Amino acid sequence: MITKILQYYRGFVRARIVSHSPERFLNLCRNHQIILQDLVYRDGYYECQMDLKDFQRIRPIAHKSHTRLFILKKCGFPFFLYRNRHRKVTYISCALFVIVLYVMSLFIWDIQFEGNQKYTDDVLMTFLHSQGYVQGMKVHNVVCEDLEKAIRNEYEDINWVSARIDGTRLVVKIKENTGILEIEEKNYEEGDLIADKDGVVVSVITRKGTPMVHKGDTVSVGDVLVAGTLEILDDSGGVMAQHRVQADADIILERTYEYNDYIPATYIERNYIKERKHYFIQFFDYRFQIFPVEKKENTEIITTKNQCHLFSNFYIPVYYGSCQERIYEETEKSYTETEAKQLCERNLQYYFKNLKKLGVEIIQNNVTIKWDVNGCTANGTIVVHEKAGKLSQEQQVEETMKANEYH
Known part of the structure; x- marks a missing residue:
């Protein structure tokens, strides 16, 4: 797999060898350390594959041995660049994409909690926000040791805290006291x-x-x-x-x-009479939605939001999801x-x-x-x-x- 990738990066050609003395041509290629790959003989001529740099060196050998070479196929990254040399917008877009990825890698775009049972993600997230740890902060401003101490000091029934940076994520693992509190x-x-x-x-x-x-x-x-x-x-x-x-x-x-x-x-019972679902896309804090959902009386809104990521640990500030609007009637029962x-x-x-x-x-x-x-x-x-x-x-x-x- 790696060999094919390197070969594509260097570029290669598929060529037909037409010569009255192919053996001489092959011997000269061997003496000049030119590698011919997938060499086959068919109908009086040879076909082979060679790297682009070897093909550029083979002209004097072909001239000396009275051999003619016909290019059947050109493959690889150098040929791709040559074919698209006039598409400047494409190259500029790729360069901007790489720059944007690098800039995004300098920030924290997702905060995840693991091992919490008593304290919900919202409760812990609110505390982290009060300490200045928010989505969009710079990676070099995250001090994991200080964050761990702050959580342990705030919540007495949390025994152990571990914070680490994984790509553009801040992962916080905690262990809570469950059952009988074991004190060392x-x-x-x-x-x-x-x-x-x-x-x-x-x-x-x-x-x-x-x-x-x-x-x-x-x-x-x-x-x-x-x-x-x-x-x-x-x-x-x-x-x-x-x-x-x-x-x-x-x-x-x-x-x-x-x-x-x-x-x-007596108690109040909710009877749901109508449900509607709307989808949205969110960039940073800006949400784009065709049918905006507003909080109304006797209306329940359930929002499901997912964050996009390029790799398992490279999250970006792009979200997609849905808003489920549920309209209900309240009935008093006994x-x-x-x-x-x-x-x-x-x-x-x-x-x-x-x-x-x-x-x-x-x-x-x-x-x-x-x-x-x-x-x-x-x-x-x-x-x-x-x-x-x-x-x-x-x-x-x-x-x-x-x-x-x-x-």
């Missing part, structure tokens, strides 16, 4: 385990440190659950020494959540008591599902669902068991030795 524990040499939520202690399993609370105790945020202190006792039971360590324990608290939900008795209670129950189960994703064990459900003429109300409390405790880093202290005095 720092390897502190010492520290207490403190409460990060209020509740009643259900169980304490201590692996390292001194427990400060027991089953049935009520704790508040900031209370020390397990002290990062190990006491060394002597034979008489007195404290001989204390060492500071990193506290480690599994502590379960019983907590109570308030739950409130309301489903109104829930039955059964339907409203089912909706409340569905919302409650969804709330339970999210709690279980966070590792919470539901012990008691005290939520009651009531119906009246205005709607359905779900109120009550939910008793749960969940893990508690976080490490509290303290300034390192020197080990203190407390010796008992014997009298």
Whole structure:
């Protein structure tokens, strides 16, 4: 494939060799290192293919061997230029096209997000615009490290961000916290385990440190659950020494959540009565559309826009798409008591599902669902068991030795 491309670029001819002594002509070509390709014999003469530069060198050899050459076919880029030498507009257009492509390659024309689930593309795009990262900005103004830091500082539940420039695209990959938040524990040499939520202690399993609370105790945020202190006792039971360590324990608290939900008795239902679809082409921010679509009352407009690209990573500011106009009528309807209670129950189960994703064990459900003429109300409390405790880093202290005095 590459050989054919190079051959087309250099140019080649298909020629007929008419000679009384073709062997002499072929030997002279060989001595002068002129390559004859696809050489065939037919009806008393030879046909071959040769590069343009070799054909330009072959005239003295043909004259010496009394050989006549007839050109059957001319192919290649040099002949193309010669045939179109008077088409200056074509060459100028090609040159302008190359210049435009080069200029466009200096800008970012598309911003894409990958891995986002909680935060939509529109939310992230709005934040990037507030930071000055917009479509049409120069490539050399994009600082990927600063963009990554800005996203991590703005959204606490985004663990990892990677931004890179791919052609004329800015690709931002993120990883969000899903389910239980896994926090990398720092390897502190010492520290207490403190409460990060209020509740009643259900169980304490201590692996390292001194427990400060027991089953049935009520704790508040900031209370020390397990002290990062190990006491060394002597034979008489007195404290001989204390060492500071990193506290480690599994502590379960019983907590109570308030739950409130309301489903109104009436709701609005949309009935679509007419749909129309219009197509458009957009260059930068200028849209060309035969039938413009305007936002009207009781009208829903769904726009689908696609961006053109020359290669997989070379996007250009040219868009095409459609606007779907949907006209609807609003009708007020009412829930039955059964339907409203089912909706409340569905919302409650969804709330339970999210709690279980966070590792919470539901012990008691005290939520009651009531119906009246205005709607359905779900109120009550939910008793749960969940893990508690976080490490509290303290300034390192020197080990203190407390010796008992014997009298």
